[in-house]
Amino acid sequence: MLSSRASCNSHGQDSPYFLGWQVYEKNPFDQAVNPTGIIQMGLAENQLSFDLVESWLRKNPDVMGLNKDGESVFRELALFQDYHGLPALKNELVEYMAKTRGNKVKFDPKNLVLAAGATSANETLIFCLVDPGQAILLPTPYYPGFDRDLKWRTGVEIVPVDCWSSNGFRITMSALADAYRRAQKLNLKVKGVLITNPSNPLGTTMTRDELNHLITFAIAKNIHIISDEVFSGTVFDSPGFISIIEAAMDPNLESPDLWNRIHIVYSLSKDLGLPGFRVGMIYSNNETVVSAATKMSSFGLVSSQTQYVLSNMLANKKFIGKYMKENQKRLKRKKEMLVSGLRKSGIECLKSNAGLFCWVDIRRLLCSDTFEAETKLWKTILWDVGLNISPGGSFHCSEPGWFRVCFANMSHATLQVALRRIKDFVQRWSYGGGIGNKISYQQNMSNLNRKLPSNWVRKLYSSEGDEQDIG
Amino acid sequence: MGLLSRKATCNSHGQDSSYFLGWQEYEKNPYDEVKNPRGIIQMGLAENQLSFDLLESWLAKNPDAAGFKRDGQSIFKELALFQDYHGLPAFKKALVDFMAEIRGNKVTFDPNNIVLTAGATSANETLMFCLAEQGDAFLLPTPYYPGFDRDLKWRTGVEIVPIECTSSNRFQITASALEEAYEQAQRKNLRVKGVLVTNPSNPLGTTMTRDELDLLVNFITDKEIHLISDEIYSGTVFSSPAFVSIVEVLKDRNLENTQVWERVHIVYSLSKDLGLPGFRVGAIYSNDPIVVAAATKMSSFGLVSSQTQYLLSAMLSDKKFTKEYIAKNHKRLRKRQSKLVAGLEKADIGCLESNAGLFCWVDMRHLLSSDTFEAEMELWKKIVYDVKLNISPGSSCHCSEPGWFRVCFANMSEDTLTLAMQRLKSFVGSIASKDRSHQELKNSRRKFRTKWVFRLSFQSFHDREQDER
Numbered sequence: 001m002l003s004s005r006a007s008c009n010s011h012g013q014d015s016p017y018f019l020g021w022q023v024y025e026k027n028p029f030d031q032a033v034n035p036t037g038i039i040q041m042g043l044a045e046n047q048l049s050f051d052l053v054e055s056w057l058r059k060n061p062d063v064m065g066l067n068k069d070g071e072s073v074f075r076e077l078a079l080f081q082d083y084h085g086l087p088a089l090k091n092e093l094v095e096y097m098a099k100t101r102g103n104k105v106k107f108d109p110k111n112l113v114l115a116a117g118a119t120s121a122n123e124t125l126i127f128c129l130v131d132p133g134q135a136i137l138l139p140t141p142y143y144p145g146f147d148r149d150l151k152w153r154t155g156v157e158i159v160p161v162d163c164w165s166s167n168g169f170r171i172t173m174s175a176l177a178d179a180y181r182r183a184q185k186l187n188l189k190v191k192g193v194l195i196t197n198p199s200n201p202l203g204t205t206m207t208r209d210e211l212n213h214l215i216t217f218a219i220a221k222n223i224h225i226i227s228d229e230v231f232s233g234t235v236f237d238s239p240g241f242i243s244i245i246e247a248a249m250d251p252n253l254e255s256p257d258l259w260n261r262i263h264i265v266y267s268l269s270k271d272l273g274l275p276g277f278r279v280g281m282i283y284s285n286n287e288t289v290v291s292a293a294t295k296m297s298s299f300g301l302v303s304s305q306t307q308y309v310l311s312n313m314l315a316n317k318k319f320i321g322k323y324m325k326e327n328q329k330r331l332k333r334k335k336e337m338l339v340s341g342l343r344k345s346g347i348e349c350l351k352s353n354a355g356l357f358c359w360v361d362i363r364r365l366l367c368s369d370t371f372e373a374e375t376k377l378w379k380t381i382l383w384d385v386g387l388n389i390s391p392g393g394s395f396h397c398s399e400p401g402w403f404r405v406c407f408a409n410m411s412h413a414t415l416q417v418a419l420r421r422i423k424d425f426v427q428r429w430s431y432g433g434g435i436g437n438k439i440s441y442q443q444n445m446s447n448l449n450r451k452l453p454s455n456w457v458r459k460l461y462s463s464e465g466d467e468q469d470i471g
Numbered sequence: 472m473g474l475l476s477r478k479a480t481c482n483s484h485g486q487d488s489s490y491f492l493g494w495q496e497y498e499k500n501p502y503d504e505v506k507n508p509r510g511i512i513q514m515g516l517a518e519n520q521l522s523f524d525l526l527e528s529w530l531a532k533n534p535d536a537a538g539f540k541r542d543g544q545s546i547f548k549e550l551a552l553f554q555d556y557h558g559l560p561a562f563k564k565a566l567v568d569f570m571a572e573i574r575g576n577k578v579t580f581d582p583n584n585i586v587l588t589a590g591a592t593s594a595n596e597t598l599m600f601c602l603a604e605q606g607d608a609f610l611l612p613t614p615y616y617p618g619f620d621r622d623l624k625w626r627t628g629v630e631i632v633p634i635e636c637t638s639s640n641r642f643q644i645t646a647s648a649l650e651e652a653y654e655q656a657q658r659k660n661l662r663v664k665g666v667l668v669t670n671p672s673n674p675l676g677t678t679m680t681r682d683e684l685d686l687l688v689n690f691i692t693d694k695e696i697h698l699i700s701d702e703i704y705s706g707t708v709f710s711s712p713a714f715v716s717i718v719e720v721l722k723d724r725n726l727e728n729t730q731v732w733e734r735v736h737i738v739y740s741l742s743k744d745l746g747l748p749g750f751r752v753g754a755i756y757s758n759d760p761i762v763v764a765a766a767t768k769m770s771s772f773g774l775v776s777s778q779t780q781y782l783l784s785a786m787l788s789d790k791k792f793t794k795e796y797i798a799k800n801h802k803r804l805r806k807r808q809s810k811l812v813a814g815l816e817k818a819d820i821g822c823l824e825s826n827a828g829l830f831c832w833v834d835m836r837h838l839l840s841s842d843t844f845e846a847e848m849e850l851w852k853k854i855v856y857d858v859k860l861n862i863s864p865g866s867s868c869h870c871s872e873p874g875w876f877r878v879c880f881a882n883m884s885e886d887t888l889t890l891a892m893q894r895l896k897s898f899v900g901s902i903a904s905k906d907r908s909h910q911e912l913k914n915s916r917r918k919f920r921t922k923w924v925f926r927l928s929f930q931s932f933h934d935r936e937q938d939e940r
Contacts, residue, residue: 001734006601006765050548057539057547064538066530074530075523080749081590081742116589116751117554120772127626128479132605153600153626153769222474261474269554276553276777278589292479296626299593300773304749305537305782 116300141395192224203352233271363401665697676825706744814892836874
């Protein structure tokens with residue numbers, strides 16, 4: 001009766017990545033109202049710099065009211081559905097993108113296609129570059145949403161490029177070649193490689209070597225490179241960010257039509273923390289791709305109201321400069337808080353310099369080196385410790401025991417609570433001989449209290465029952 | 472191996488049709504009362520520009536709605552983060568109430584069954600992805616909106632098989648036309664998954680009769696297929712007969728909670744009624760929970776900006792405003808349509824009697840040099856390039872008879888419409904006089920052959936006569 005797409009589950013939303021969110025929704029942590037609820041650490045959102053954006057909006061009420069120089073532009077905007085996008089916004093976006101790349105590259109607004117979020121941009125690019133039944137290569141671990149965005153309605157296959165902790169999950173030439181061979185064995189024609197740089201979930205920027213490997217490979221196989229750079233504005237530490245465009249400018253890697261096969265995806269959801277506004281884009285030097293993608297963007301245009309507000313905000317260079325600096329500072333601070341807090345519990349993270357999350361090594365807490373053990377650990381952390389973190393298996397990681405833990409979507413205080421819970425959990429694990437003993441968080445709290453001297457207990461609990469005083 | 476996909480390199484996006492080419496010509500030479508009074512007047516764009524003042528005035532009185540504020544408090548952060556594909560609950564509630572209001576509150580809608588999408592363009596494509604496989608077919612009555620060739624077919628791989636409607640019965644759908652279309656699909660080895668109708672119709676500007684709707688329900692019941700009712704013009708019904716939604720028909724026939732109930736889906740949008748195509752607000756309404764679930768996930772590819780959802784939830788929740796808007800908008804549309812019809816009459820051009828939409832379906836068959844689509848194209852080019860009016864030829868809407876054109880009236884000022892009608896009248900007048908002189912030329916030649924001496928009244932004829940010799 002319905003299509004196979006509607007009735008199957010290749011939308012990929014039955015993975016723990018999404019299931020964890022559902023469990024969180026039923027019992028969400030709230031400092032005041034539900035302090036024993038689940039803390040959401042599975043959502044890569046940037047909530048650290050809203051005050052800056054809000055303050056700009058307050059100072060520019062005309063923009064929100066859809067006025068320009070005192071005159072209403074409501075009508076003009078209400079009618080504006082041109083899939084070429086608001087020129088003012090595209091001009092500002094290319095400048096912003098250049099600035100994020102240290103102005104080492106320049107972008108032409110004519111090569112930019114707007115889309116309703118990177119979700120739409122990625123799917124559209126696949127529709128333009130790949131036929132149903134063909135494949136693209138993706139380095140693992142990768143964002144779980146790709147299983148839906150790139151495959152579901154397009155009928156395209158993903159073949160993973162395995163990356164390992166032995167070299168910090170870096171892409172190697174042999175891993176690329178191996179993936180290509182596997183695709184061939186499956187009779188899948190490979191049309192391109194899609195990378196996320198900075199990486200989700202690793203939180204790292206790609207090295208020049210990696211980018212060179214990729215480009216060499218793409219030239220040799222005559223395939224596309226899609227570089228999803230949605231986190232490019234979240235690089236808060238060295239080494240700096242090298243965009244695929246910058247890497248491709250290397251004269252040693254020259255290839256006549258390489259430029260026709262490099263495409264960037266970007267969005268304002270991560271850098272500016274505006275996922276609700278649905279502002280994504282494709283950048284390509286390939287005219288045919290730009291033309292086809294532009295027509296396809298009809299299926300997911302950006303609201304003209306939103307285009308107008310953001311074109312004004314991005315045009316304020318002073319504000320944007322200040323925002324970028326401050327945002328990076330706050331991201332760095334939050335990430336360091338997470339890393340050092342985890343270290344106190346004997347848990348290490350992959351060294352990272354970008355993103356809204358850390359790639360955390362919890363292998364030593366697995367009862368066996370298997371994905372079943374990882375899932376068991378994930379469930380314990382979700383249900384018993386009360387933290388929704390994302391297990392590496394849902395990112396197609398080839399090794400069990402790694403988890404993505406987000407830090408930019410919560411306050412300092414909430415992060416403290418989360419770190420404390422982890423510390424307690426690891427302690428219990430050490431005392432209790434692994435996670436075979438399923439003790440609930442609340443029960444464990446009372447266990448801990450019984451172990452402590454009674455006058456400490458009085459100090460521990462404030463009159464509101466707030467646990468934040470615990471060490 | 473092609474470097475790009477087949478979809479990117481073919482032209483099944485359908486945008487090489489005259490419908491879109493006419494727009495391009497307009498863009499190169501757009502009419503402007505002051506700056507370009509001899510430019511092309513855009514009459515090929517179905518936009519409602521008649522009631523912006525009402526929206527603007529509401530906006531001015533309710534600055535909080537656009538200012539990310541609720542009860543004086545900033546909710547910016549909440550909106551900036553809101554990307555839940557279930558949509559803003561307040562907006563969905565306001566939208567279903569508005570949809571019910573447009574249908575005279577004869578039916579109600581459940582906000583749990585509505586899926587928000589970035590415009591009806593996105594909604595229609597998403598429904599295709601949910602209901603049909605690549606290579607399946609949907610039946611569409613002709614004439615139909617040219618955009619469907621892209622929206623329904625391009626990325627989905629679904630085929631369209633036309634249900635031929637003719638002027639002999641005012642282009643209404645008949646049982647035999649439905650059967651013929653179904654059989655045609657079968658002959659082509661295409662599995663028919665459903666029928667898609669636009670009601671009120673684009674480009675006809677008419678609402679479907681209860682008989683037509685009953686026919687459709689019977690047909691989809693018999694064939695066990697889906698019905699998609701694109702009701703994006705439901706708020707533009709400005710005169711009788713009143714709009715009858717498919718849902719009303721199902722209800723009246725006690726078909727609620729039957730299998731056919733779950734196979735009827737509605738598409739809606741605020742682009743035509745409220746005149747807000749730029750804001751990208753569309754919706755799918757379905758009683759099939761699996762369709763709702765799948766479409767909801769698919770809406771990730773085209774969510775409505777939360778900023779826009781919030782603004783419109785405030786506007787549509789203002790019942791005093793929606794009541795006033797609906798009434799005034801109807802009045803203005805009716806008035807403007809009458810003006811177009813009267814203007815056409817003065818040029819001896821008739822149109823299909825209509826009660827809805829932002830356009831008229833105009834009969835120019837008598838102006839064709841022959842009863843062919845080539846002649847229709849010839850006439851269309853003259854009207855675009857010489858008369859400087861961008862109207863849409865029936866062939867771009869897959870009409871089975873040449874000579875019909877869609878002419879929009881709601882996207883221009885009254886003065887511009889007056890000017891357009893004047894131009895048309897002059898054009899028709901010039902054709903008529905050319906025809907007359909051509910006819911007289913034929914007559915005179917006949918007479919001249921029989922009588923040597925004949926005083927000729929037209930200088931031009933005299934000149935031509937000299938040339939022919």
